[in-house]
Amino acid sequence: MLPIVLLSVLSAVYAAVVPQLGFESHLPSQVAAGVQPLGKNVTINGVLTYVTLPKKKFDPKIAVLLLTDVFGLPSPDNLVLADQWAAAGFATFAPDYLNGDALPPDGLGNITAWAVNHGEAQTTPPLLAVVNALKSRGVKQIAVTGYCFGGLYTVRLVQNNTVTVGTTAHPSSLDVPIDFEVVKAQSHVPIEINNAELDTGFTPALAVETDSVLDDGQYPPGYLRRQFNGVGHGFAVRANASDPVQVAAKNGAFDTSLAFIKKHLK
Ligand SMILES: *[C@@H]1O[C@H](CO)[C@@H](O)[C@H](O)[C@H]1NC(C)=O
Ligand SMILES: *[C@@H]1O[C@H](CO)[C@@H](O)[C@H](O)[C@H]1NC(C)=O
Numbered sequence: 001m002l003p004i005v006l007l008s009v010l011s012a013v014y015a016a017v018v019p020q021l022g023f024e025s026h027l028p029s030q031v032a033a034g035v036q037p038l039g040k041n042v043t044i045n046g047v048l049t050y051v052t053l054p055k056k057k058f059d060p061k062i063a064v065l066l067l068t069d070v071f072g073l074p075s076p077d078n079l080v081l082a083d084q085w086a087a088a089g090f091a092t093f094a095p096d097y098l099n100g101d102a103l104p105p106d107g108l109g110n111i112t113a114w115a116v117n118h119g120e121a122q123t124t125p126p127l128l129a130v131v132n133a134l135k136s137r138g139v140k141q142i143a144v145t146g147y148c149f150g151g152l153y154t155v156r157l158v159q160n161n162t163v164t165v166g167t168t169a170h171p172s173s174l175d176v177p178i179d180f181e182v183v184k185a186q187s188h189v190p191i192e193i194n195n196a197e198l199d200t201g202f203t204p205a206l207a208v209e210t211d212s213v214l215d216d217g218q219y220p221p222g223y224l225r226r227q228f229n230g231v232g233h234g235f236a237v238r239a240n241a242s243d244p245v246q247v248a249a250k251n252g253a254f255d256t257s258l259a260f261i262k263k264h265l266k
């Protein structure tokens with residue numbers, strides 16, 4: 001008998017698991033000086049959550065659940081992105097599913113060592129604590145939007161039919177195509193993916209493999225994928241304001257996810 005550890009190493013070698021990319025694959029924070037997050041940190045069901053609400057009247061029975069990258073709530077880019085969802089009309093919640101242990105923003109973190117403490121066993125409980133609290137407070141429809149690290153959890157919530165609609169950008173840690181075969185087999189939740197031409201994790205080849213499972217009406221609940229060229233991993237969270245290609249891609253990803261979510265909320 002092979003020990004479990006060896007078996008899991010072997011399966012990791014043979015499965016196309018999208019790697020979790022560290023600091024060097026992301027731009028540093030791109031939030032302009034003077035831009036402040038508009039929301040608040042609130043504890044929901046024991047979990048620190050960044051909550052940001054529309055200025056105008058909104059439907060409290062609908063929530064956007066924003067699942068951050070590895071830099072979590074300490075990264076102003078994630079909070080400002082959540083504010084953008086609020087400005088689009090949705091009460092938006094970004095749970096600290098990194099358990100107060102986001103990857104340091106300065107490149108000093110070690111993603112391999114960090115990932116050991118950020119598997120599904122550690123991440124899913126705080127995530128579901130917030131989801132369950134929202135539902136018990138009367139939220140009837142949740143749209144999840146997950147970036148990088150949040151991509152795996154977006155797909156899990158879609159697989160588990162926990163949410164109404166899901167969108168993700170440059171997802172990591174997915175097992176392709178298996179995770180999407182699971183979506184096809186057991187989900188009725190529409191899903192949209194924004195991928196980057198230059199992403200070394202969820203590569204264009206893996207994106208095409210995903211299409212082979214879900215595209216062309218193979219997934220009746222709804223599937224859309226849009227690739228953004230000339231940009232890399234992380235582009236939907238951080239864009240260099242001096243680079244028009246990056247700015248257009250980030251805006252395009254947001255607009256594509258927003259339109260998909262609006263189309264699929266009832
Ligand atoms: C929310 O909490 C995070 C993590 O502790 C912190 O870095 C951030 O500045 C806080 N944001 C606000 C708006 O209070
Ligand atoms: C990162 O952590 C891994 C696992 O703990 C370790 O093997 C590796 O040497 C570390 N890398 C650096 C640059 O410290």
Ligand SMILES: *[C@@H]1O[C@H](CO)[C@@H](O)[C@H](O)[C@H]1NC(C)=O
Pocket residue numbers: 120124127128153156157160162
């Ligand atoms: C989804 O369901 C699986 C199987 O029951 C479970 O192991 C996993 O924790 C769930 N994940 C989420 C994010 O709900």
Ligand SMILES: *[C@@H]1O[C@H](CO)[C@@H](O)[C@H](O)[C@H]1NC(C)=O
Pocket residue numbers: 027028240241242243
């Ligand atoms: C942003 O783009 C400008 C213009 O191309 C470039 O000079 C600068 O180094 C870029 N910044 C980062 C962090 O990539």
